[in-house]
Every structure is written in C-alpha cells, then in structure tokens.
Amino acid sequence: MKKSNPSQSMVNQSIFDIFSDETISGVAYKNKALKRAIINHLDQTGNTTITDLAAALNISVPKTTSLINELIGDGLVKDQGKVDSKGGRRASLYGLVAESAFFMGVDVKHYYVNIGLLDFKKNLVTSEMHVPYQLANTQESFDQLIKIIQDFISNLPAATRNILAICMNLSGRVNSENGYSYSFFHFHEEPLSTTIEQITGIRTYLENDSRAMAYGEFHRGIVRDEKNVLFVNLDYGIGLGIMINGQIYRGKSGFAGEFGHIPLFTNEIICHCGKKGCLETEASGQALIRLFREKIAQGSSSSLLQHDKLPDPLHLSSIIAATRNEDVLCIELIAGIGEKIGRGISVLINIFNPELVILGGILSETDEYIRLPIRSALNKYSLSLVNNDTQLVMSRLQEKAGVIGGCLIARDKLLSFP
Amino acid sequence: MKKSNPSQSMVNQSIFDIFSDETISGVAYKNKALKRAIINHLDQTGNTTITDLAAALNISVPKTTSLINELIGDGLVKDQGKVDSKGGRRASLYGLVAESAFFMGVDVKHYYVNIGLLDFKKNLVTSEMHVPYQLANTQESFDQLIKIIQDFISNLPAATRNILAICMNLSGRVNSENGYSYSFFHFHEEPLSTTIEQITGIRTYLENDSRAMAYGEFHRGIVRDEKNVLFVNLDYGIGLGIMINGQIYRGKSGFAGEFGHIPLFTNEIICHCGKKGCLETEASGQALIRLFREKIAQGSSSSLLQHDKLPDPLHLSSIIAATRNEDVLCIELIAGIGEKIGRGISVLINIFNPELVILGGILSETDEYIRLPIRSALNKYSLSLVNNDTQLVMSRLQEKAGVIGGCLIARDKLLSFP
C-alpha cells in the first residue's frame, strides 16, 4: 500500500512519511503516532493551543511543543496567530497548513461530471460543475473521463497542483477497499483504481456515488452531531449511503446500500437488475419518467408537451423543473413516488433507528413536493416510537455533495483518518 | 458512572480502579491506560508472553514486565505456565485470572428464564436453563424475576459470588445506554437498570434479547472472523441483532433492529404494534400458531391433535417438536413461513451486504425445514452479486445464546471493552 511520489515536494514526502505504516522502533514509532494524533486533532477541532493539545492527547506541554515544532519544520502545521486572552499571556494557535496538500474528487453522473479540489484544511478550492460527459461502460467513455480529469489538473494554478489523491465516485457496485468497480469500466484484471493511478500518477480511490454524497453531507453538510445517518440518493436509481458511528458502512465487499433493489412490491415490472418488485421499479427517477410517459399516452396534459410531443430524450431534470414550476401532472407523480419512497425509508428507519435521514440527489430538488409525501408515509408505515427519533431533512450541499464527499474520501483515506 | 463496592474483595477494587475514568495525571494515567490495554489484549488473544505483549502494544520489555507484575499484585493476571519452546529459554505465559471476577446474564423469555454466570476468562461457570416464569408487564411478574435472580445468587458457591455486573435481556424496546426498558417493567421515573441495581447491589445493564443473542453468537458461537453479522431471532416475534464492525449496533435510542415490523405485506392483519402489513403478521411464531389453528379449523390433520382438540395454550415448542417429528402440516407451514422470512432477510442482505446471517431463536430448531425455504427465497429476492457474499447459518449456541451474550455484555460494558 506504500507509494511515494519522488517528483513531489518535501512537504508531501513528510506527509507520506508520517502516514506510512512501516514498522519502526519504539520511540520513533511513538513520535510518529503522536504526530498523527496531533494532525488528526487539528483536523477535527481546527486551530488549537499547545496547552489544549497537550491536555487532549495526554502528553506534556514540552513534548507537545517539540512535536509541533517538528510538524512546522515538515511544513504541515503553522502558527495561526494568537488566541484572545481572558487574563494572562496569549497563547499561540497552531493549525494545519491549507496549501500543503490537495485532494481531488470526481463525481461521475449520467450526463455530466462534477470535479473539485480540496486543500489540507478541507476547503473546496476549485470546482467545475456539469462538465458534459456521457457515461457508458465503454473504453471510449473511460478515455473521455480520463481526459476530463487531466484537463482539470492542467488548468490548475501551479500552487495547487500537488495532488496527493483522487477519489472517483461511480454508481453501481464499487468495492472501495480494493478499488474494483463492477458496474463500470471493469475491463482489466487489475482494479480500476490501479489503472487510473498508472495513467495519472496519483493515488486513486473509488467510491460508490451515494456513499460519497453521504460522506460529504456528513462532514460538510447538514449533519451536526449525529453519528448514525442515512443518505438517500434519489436519482435515476435509488441509492443509499449509510453512516454508522460516524463512518461509512460498506458491507463485506462494498455492496451495502442496495436500497433500490429491495423487494417491496409485488408487480411484474422487470428491474434492470433482473428481479421483479424492486423499489426502483416504482419509486425511482427512471420509474418517474416511465409513469410520466404512460400518463401522457393516456391523454394527460403537461407543460412539458411542445406541440403534443415530449422532448426526446426526456431528462429527469426537465420533470423536476416542471414540478418546481407547478406542473400539476408532475406534482402528482412526484407525490406518488414520494409515498413509495417513504414506504422504503420506513423499512430503513425500523431497522436502523437513525438520528437523521437526508434526502439528496436530483429528485430532492423538488423539495417539499417530495418531502411531505415521504414524511406522511413514514408516519403510516414505521413504528412511531422509532420514527419519532428520526429527523427527515433535505441535503444541504445538493449537487456538490458528491464532489465534496469524493475529495474528503481521497483525503481521509490517504491520511488514514477514521 | 462510578460505583465502588466496598464490601467486595481487593481484586474487585483494583478492577474498578483500573477501569474507572477519573482524571489523573500524566504518568499515572498512561500506566492505567497501558494496564487496560494489557488486559484487553490478554482478553482478546488469551495467554501471552511478555515479549509478544511488548511487541503488540509497542512498549519495551522491561516496562511490560513491571506492568504485568503490578497486575499480578492486583490479582487480575497470573503466570499460566511456560510456552513450548522451539529452541531457547521458555517464556512465561501470562493470562487473566478466571476467578477474579464474575458476571451474570439473565435471559428473560415468555415462559421461562435462562440464567448464567461467566468468569473473568469468559467461561460459563454455571447456568440454569428454563427456570419457570411467566413474563408479564406487572409488578408481580417483576418481583418474581428478582426473586429468581436472588435465588440464583444465593445458591452460588462462595468462591463465585463476587459478581461485578448483571445484564438482563428483555424483548421489545430497550435502551441499553441509559437502562430504560419501554416494553416491560417501566413503572418508575428512574431507569429499570437502576431499580435492579438498588435491589441487588450489583451494577446492572439491560439489553434487547435479540441483540444479546447476537453478541453471544458473535463472540462464543458460530462466528469466526466475520465482522458484519446479522442475527435473526425467530421466536414468537421476529428480532434482529446487528453486529457492525464487531460491535452491537443499537441506533439512536436503542430501537434498531425492529425487523419484525417492516411493512413487507399488503394484508389486513393488525400487528400488535398497531400497524398493518408487518413481517411479523405473516412470518413469526405467533403467525405460525395462527396459521396452524386456521388450517386445523379448515379440517387439516396433525399429530398435535388429541381427540380432535389442540392443547391450550398451544406453545410454539409443540409445533417445533411436531415439525421435527415430521408432522406434514407443520412442515408445510414452516416452509411457508420460511419463504416469507427469506423475503425479509433478502431486504437485509441488499442493505447490509453482511458476511454472515445467523438464524437463531426457537424456530431455528427446525433446522433445514426452515433454512432451505429461506435460502431459496434469498436467491429469488436478493441481488445475486450481493447474496453470493453472504453465508446463511444456524445458531451454534442455540438456547444458550442469550445467557452467554448477556454475561458477555455485562462483562464488556463494565470493563468498557470495545
């Protein structure tokens, strides 16, 4: 798992040193562990004084001072000014150096890519949203994606170009432990992450799109102190990102969260997974488009009709826009879908008793049009004692959840943060 | 959270000292933390040499030696003999002292109580199974339960009587963090655990029955290296114990795992939870009894009929016994129930992608009669890629899962083991 980038700066080298897991002798090992703990603590709590750091990590002030000085020498920490005093000498605040490392998130959607860059202090430095792209399981589509990534990097100002890691979010089945993607770009023996690493020269991780969005929302979005959170990604399919005890839950092979394919209905619609009765067959964006077409064929009217014809292809975003413009048919259909999603989520609530359920993904942009039917389905279908515990909220990062989550995963995986 | 038992031995006192979380100064704190780490390590891996311990915990051999000697002085660790040498001086093995502390598990079922005692080394010292008892949500029933506990303790030989903690398993909604039970014995303002503590003088924890069984099965049962495991408790109701990353998952208020009440059917049967369509209405022991009665009323025959009449009350155990004796009606009904449970479990598999699903509880005693229909329902309803990851096995501890799990929870909570 070791990988050093000799071409890169001294700062990077010290990051790799501190976070490598080579076995070294007692004292040196402990110092490295302490440095890691300090970086971790600074990451969690922001700028901190030496006294606080010493108390938090149970090490003495002189020891803390010497470690901090080493980290300053490494270029990873710097003096960030003085604390406001309440009587007594003002303490120096120490914090991470934002520009000492950068991390990249690539959020691959059906018809576009969102791509962004995060610094060491978790600020989103740049992001390019909606870069046109057509996702398909072909070599051409993969090459196109690589080109988008490379263009993004080469357009970056020199100061932000030492990128330590990339995380790419893909829909479908992704094993983020070994870097295999099963639904897309599974062309070689080696894991997809390795292929990308070899092309870009940058350490690469893969993650399922819904999990990455959940992670972003968890760390930089709507979540405050909650530790058990579910993120429901309402898009063409239905995804689920599970955060348990503050960490992503992936299951044995990274296939956890296949919420869209739980057998909740007794219909005859064949899902693209091959089974019948999946939640997705009746409650996804895909289903919404199907239902919409059916209604139109039956003679219903909608603002989306132009000279009695529907745009082709009919994008989900059009239906969402129409809903927000109070198109009656769309509103009705969204309500119907919401009630079914709610029934699905009530299963989750009974099983997880979560603190928070976040509605994200493109369908969540219909806001209350979808939240209210979901909420009332929850009251109908889940145990009230359990349900009362659970808040149902809309995503705060919206379309940026994936990029930010991806960047954070790249960062936290590389630095082996919990 | 501190509680000292002045009446008890010096050994106990040192356990409380080592595991108390009072804030003490640097060196003393670190020594205490190291002692805790040593006990933890000995607990996980069994008897260990000083050299191995030093390597595992990254402390020097002399330091380890002095800590071990302190622990021996505390009566918590002892020399357990020498290791088999492969050339060279034979190392001393050190391990926990089994009789230095005891922990009690009380598994409360509908018509009986199982009760057991575990020593510091996780051996089940004694257990009394099937102590007759009638669970009801009344003060009398509670008093009766307390009497069973007190009788059990007073019948214990003197050497095993210093019990540090009790864990009581109750069905229904239990918050094991604060000790409240909502389904049973919720008579006072204070948590039920406190009430029991005051009566018995022993630190008491509560746990949901299915979770306790899952914990027992996880640590002393069928589970080997798996870390994400689901335990399905098939009894009068359907319970679920969720082990994630080797730890019990309880949800926000301890209500996680309400698997029996997921809305999987569109029937009109009112569940005892007040909702319609719950899994329990068609796939639980309760449902089995109902279906059995219906079949008999419709004229079906069964070996359980005596002079054309059914025993009253008709216990689940009778139906299970009949199934094992190849009663055709019972076998058919179990198969039907199994298929529905399987549909429920396939929801869990899609969501959790677990390594292992364990079937436990009294219904699991029908073995292959229930396992096979469940297995084939899983193939039918869950995604094959995800499903292939998951092993479906029967409980190994069977009826002892609850007691052993309870004892272990008492122990691990008191010692704040992970």
Place this chain on the structure above:
DNA sequence: TGAGTTAAATAAAATAATTTAAAAACTATT
C-alpha cells in the same frame, strides 16, 4: 553429557519524557 545455540529475563546505561520552577506576556485593578 556438555558445548553451542537460541531466546527470555534482568541489570546497567543512555535517552526521553514529565514535573517543577522560573521567566515572559498579557489583563485588570488600584
């Protein structure tokens, strides 16, 4: 059986960390 080998346990030396004390920097008060 005893020399040679291996590894654990212990002792001594060296290093490292904590503790205590003192100095420096700042606030509030008289």
Place this chain on the structure above:
DNA sequence: AATAGTTTTTAAATTATTTTATTTAACTCA
C-alpha cells in the same frame, strides 16, 4: 502607571522508559 493576578512559554531538575548489554534458562545435537 505600577502592580497583582493569570496564563503561556521556556528552562532545569527529576523521574521514566527505552536501549543495550549481560545473565539465566532451556533446547539441540554431536
């Protein structure tokens, strides 16, 4: 504006821990 009161920072002294070296114990094989 001087000074008492706080709190951080640095320095010195003390205590702890690790390293290294030595001794002890057990095994192997001629």
